[in-house]
Amino acid sequence: MDHPQDDLETELIDLTCISMSTLRSCDPHLLAASMARILAQVMKPRSNFGNSPPGRVD
Amino acid sequence: MELTNHTLPAEHFMRLAAGDGNSSTLQTLISAEFSRRILLLRILFDLIKGQPDVLGPLPPIDSAWDALEKAELNSSGVLAAVLLSPQIGVWLSRMVRVLRTDEFDPRSIWTEIGYVHTLAFAIALRSRTDLTASIPVRDGNAMIPTLGMAHLPLIGQHVAAVATSQGRGRIQCAEYRVDIPSDPHRDGPGWWGLKVVPLRAEKHTLRIVLDDIDGYRNFDAPIPPGRLDEGSRAGWESQLAEAWEILTVDWPTQAEAMTAGLLSITPLPVGDGREIRTASTGDGFGAALMSSHPDAVSLATSMVHEFQHIKLGSLIHLIPLVEQEPETRKSQELVYAPWRDDPRPVPGLLQGVYAFAGIAEFWRRHGGRPYPETRALADFEFAYARRQARQGLTTMLASPLLTPRGREFGELLGRHLRELLAERLPAAASRAAWAAAADHHAAWRIRHLQPDPAQTTRLVNAYLAGSAPHSVEPVPGKLGVAEKTRWYQSRLALHRLRLTEPEEFVALLAGRRPMPPQALGAAPADLLLAGGDPTGAQAGYLEMIAEDPGSTAGWTGLAITAAALRSTDSWRVLVRRPELVRAVYQETQRQAAPSPIAIAEWLHQAPTAWLSHLQP
Numbered sequence: 138m139d140h141p142q143d144d145l146e147t148e149l150i151d152l153t154c155i156s157m158s159t160l161r162s163c164d165p166h167l168l169a170a171s172m173a174r175i176l177a178q179v180m181k182p183r184s185n186f187g188n189s190p191p192g193r194v195d
Numbered sequence: 196m197e198l199t200n201h202t203l204p205a206e207h208f209m210r211l212a213a214g215d216g217n218s219s220t221l222q223t224l225i226s227a228e229f230s231r232r233i234l235l236l237r238i239l240f241d242l243i244k245g246q247p248d249v250l251g252p253l254p255p256i257d258s259a260w261d262a263l264e265k266a267e268l269n270s271s272g273v274l275a276a277v278l279l280s281p282q283i284g285v286w287l288s289r290m291v292r293v294l295r296t297d298e299f300d301p302r303s304i305w306t307e308i309g310y311v312h313t314l315a316f317a318i319a320l321r322s323r324t325d326l327t328a329s330i331p332v333r334d335g336n337a338m339i340p341t342l343g344m345a346h347l348p349l350i351g352q353h354v355a356a357v358a359t360s361q362g363r364g365r366i367q368c369a370e371y372r373v374d375i376p377s378d379p380h381r382d383g384p385g386w387w388g389l390k391v392v393p394l395r396a397e398k399h400t401l402r403i404v405l406d407d408i409d410g411y412r413n414f415d416a417p418i419p420p421g422r423l424d425e426g427s428r429a430g431w432e433s434q435l436a437e438a439w440e441i442l443t444v445d446w447p448t449q450a451e452a453m454t455a456g457l458l459s460i461t462p463l464p465v466g467d468g469r470e471i472r473t474a475s476t477g478d479g480f481g482a483a484l485m486s487s488h489p490d491a492v493s494l495a496t497s498m499v500h501e502f503q504h505i506k507l508g509s510l511i512h513l514i515p516l517v518e519q520e521p522e523t524r525k526s527q528e529l530v531y532a533p534w535r536d537d538p539r540p541v542p543g544l545l546q547g548v549y550a551f552a553g554i555a556e557f558w559r560r561h562g563g564r565p566y567p568e569t570r571a572l573a574d575f576e577f578a579y580a581r582r583q584a585r586q587g588l589t590t591m592l593a594s595p596l597l598t599p600r601g602r603e604f605g606e607l608l609g610r611h612l613r614e615l616l617a618e619r620l621p622a623a624a625s626r627a628a629w630a631a632a633a634d635h636h637a638a639w640r641i642r643h644l645q646p647d648p649a650q651t652t653r654l655v656n657a658y659l660a661g662s663a664p665h666s667v668e669p670v671p672g673k674l675g676v677a678e679k680t681r682w683y684q685s686r687l688a689l690h691r692l693r694l695t696e697p698e699e700f701v702a703l704l705a706g707r708r709p710m711p712p713q714a715l716g717a718a719p720a721d722l723l724l725a726g727g728d729p730t731g732a733q734a735g736y737l738e739m740i741a742e743d744p745g746s747t748a749g750w751t752g753l754a755i756t757a758a759a760l761r762s763t764d765s766w767r768v769l770v771r772r773p774e775l776v777r778a779v780y781q782e783t784q785r786q787a788a789p790s791p792i793a794i795a796e797w798l799h800q801a802p803t804a805w806l807s808h809l810q811p
Contacts, residue, residue, distance in 0.1 A: 142205055144202040145202060145204075146200060147227070148514070149231060149513050150198050150200055151200060151226075153229055153230055157274070167198055168198075171230075171234055172237075175234055178477065179288045182478055184474055185476070
């Protein structure tokens with residue numbers, strides 16, 4: 138089995154370096170793909186509820 | 196403006212796939228979580244702009260965003276810290292869901308949506324940015340995220356005027372005023388500080404919020420505060436400190452990662468005392484709900500458990516590991532999860548496999564401590580958890596729903612699990628783990644797999660006629676809920692009791708102690724089994740079946756005692772197809788008086804291929 142060698146591409150846009158001001162006025166088309174992905178995740182939330190051993194549940 | 200996507204260094208993907216990850220791994224995940232949070236904030240901003248009435252009497256959304264921009268100029272670090280609060284993540288996700296589905300009460304939604312103004316106030320206060328604003332107050336409570344809660348003698352919905360100047364904040368509502376203490380984590384008049392517990396051990400300090408007030412601490416619609424009394428808080432802090440020490444010694448890299456990624460614990464109300472309950476959510480990276488634990492080791496285990504979910508949840512935000520197709524029959528496929536009462540979808544199975552791989556690793560390390568009195572328990576828990584993880588992973592890797600990255604992740608995790616499985620353990624621990632796993636699986640099959648009724652009748656006829664079982668054409672059973680009962684946990688609880696409190700167990704066997712709460716409902720046969728008498732236990736299980744031919748506890752007990760005694764090869768079909776043996780026995784019994792073992796031995800004649808055709 139070959140292990141990944143290079144950085145893995147993700148589906149989330151990197152907004153760590155843009156200001157709130159820039160984000161506010163950002164063309165939504167630039168954000169659309171990531172927004173769609175996040176919305177798909179948010180609209181089907183996942184919670185993991187656990188009980189004591191052995192019934193720990195996920 | 197050119198924007199790129201986050202990338203995940205291969206090194207971190209592989210660390211995570213091995214069930215680990217250091218603080219650098221977590222920082223990479225946290226950066227991505229920040230992008231996700233501010234993107235959610237932008238989504239919420241757009242939604243509110245589209246229906247401004249949802250803010251009710253509060254100012255328009257633009258004023259909140261203006262405040263965020265201003266505060267960011269003073270401290271982008273504070274902006275990030277507050278936005279990354281798990282409870283803000285829960286709130287943001289919930290608000291987006293609610294507004295997109297229109298599932299809200301228009302008379303009161305403004306008290307939740309309006310939290311965006313409270314968010315701006317919190318960030319302004321922490322960044323020492325001057326601000327005046329209006330925020331919602333519900334039944335006298337106004338949570339200021341990451342800081343504390345103003346609690347006023349009011350009922351219903353109100354608007355409060357808030358102001359911050361030179362790092363000091365005040366809240367004015369009706370005739371009541373609360374001055375936020377200079378250290379907002381301390382209580383003051385009309386103010387409950389959000390408690391941050393510093394846990395220091397070895398070289399690692401975990402500063403964790405013990406959240407008993409934030410409305411979104413329960414991962415859903417806001418709930419009232421549940422302030423811990425001083426005694427309860429002290430108990431939590433003490434046990435957390437012990438658990439932290441255990442983690443820093445046993446698994447330093449995990450502890451190091453937790454300092455970045457385990458952000459808050461919400462104490463759950465005490466239940467019936469028998470079950471530990473824990474939870475986490477992808478919406479609130481870094482948060483866990485936990486009930487009280489009997490000891491620090493079990494708390495440390497739960498911290499590992501939930502932290503595994505936190506890490507995997509964040510990874511999945513970046514890279515899908517399971518196909519995200521629309522809800523089709525294939526995507527709704529349910530499978531067996533060795534730690535659940537009910538069948539689970541593949542994404543849930545993935546979460547469980549990852550959690551139990553972490554639990555196994557924890558027990559492997561904890562068992563290495565020079566404390567012989569805990570060694571037997573650690574060996575058993577390690578053996579059991581690694582078996583559960585391996586079984587779940589095997590099922591997961593057989594699923595067509597994994598993405599290529601998901602399969603790669605699973606295979607890397609499998610490599611790590613093989614290392615765990617290669618570790619030699621005392622035979623008693625391995626046998627007990629096998630029995631616990633077999634017990635759970637057999638019970639699950641009885642509760643959830645329904646043999647085809649017409650086939651069962653044909654099998655009964657074949658048995659009574661003296662024909663071979665494979666003279667009947669096999670028909671796959673159906674996956675469903677045959678019995679709405681939970682897994683019978685008493686047998687396992689007794690085994691753990693024997694390991695952890697041997698003197699108590701001996702007293703229990705001798706009838707000098709009542710059954711402990713965690714083993715209530717245990718049958719006399721279970722006591723015999725836990726006490727090392729499988730022959731006596733098997734006789735007891737046969738009596739249970741004679742009294743109630745459908746007894747799940749009876750059939751599963753029979754299966755594992757047959758395996759322990761090896762007096763008949765039919766133990767294999769009792770363990771692997773208990774639902775079929777039970778169904779045939781129940782129907783045969785109406786016409787004849789076979790023994791359960793005779794039915795099992797008859798079915799055992801069938802070729803393996805025939806039995807495999809019975810799978811749903």
